Amino acid sequence: MSEDSECVCSVGMKLSWDINDPKLPQDTKQFDVFQEWTDGYVRYIYSAEDKNTQRHLSGWAMRNTNNHNCQILKKSCLGVVVCSRGCLLTDGSRLTLRPAICDKARQKQQKKLCPSCTATLELLPCRGHSGYPVTNFWRVDGKNIFFQAKGVHDHPRPESKSETEARRSSVKRRVSSPPVHPQETPDGPSGPWSRPPLLC
DNA sequence: AGATGCGGGAAGT
C-alpha cells in the first residue's frame, strides 16, 4: 500500500519547534498548504512564496495585536457577530457576520440591525484560550513562514474574508449609482419593499 | 471606508 503517508500530521507538527525558539528548523524541504480555518494548538510551516501566508490571512477574524516583538506577528480572534434573537435565515442557517477588524468600523457594525429580523446584533467574543481570544503567531524565516496557533475557537466561524468583501462591494454598487439623498426617502415604508435599508 | 502592521503605553498576573 502506501509508504510514508501514514502520518497525517502537518509538516510543521512533524518537527519539534516553538515560535519563540531562537533558531527554527532551517532544512525544511516540504511546506504545509495554507489552512484557512486553523483551530486548536497547531503549528505549520508555510512557504514564504504563498500570497495567503504572506498576508497572514485566516478565515477567522483575526486582528493584529502588539506583542512588543518585531520578529513575531501576533493576532487575536475577534469572534463572530450574530443576531441577538438567533433567527433563522432563509436557508435555515444563522447569521454569522465577520467582525470588522478596525475598532471604529466594528463599533459602527454593532449598531446595525439583523438583516433578516431587524433585531440587534451581538458580538460573540472568542474565549478559546484560557478565557482569552485564540491567538495566531506568524514568523518569517528565510523561505519559511512559521505559523503557530493557541486555543480552540468557542464560537461559530464568521463569514470568510472573501464573502465579506464580495458583499461590501455589492452594497457599494447599490449605494453609489442613484443620486445621493443624504436624508430620508420621499415616500416612507409603503412601497413593495416594506423594509429596505437593512443591509450590512 | 476599511484592512493591516507598527509601536508606545497602561494595567493585570
Next chain:
DNA sequence: ACTTCCCGCATCT
C-alpha cells in the same frame, strides 16, 4: 517579566 488591551499613526486597496 509577560500578556492583554487600548490607542494613534501610517500604508495600501
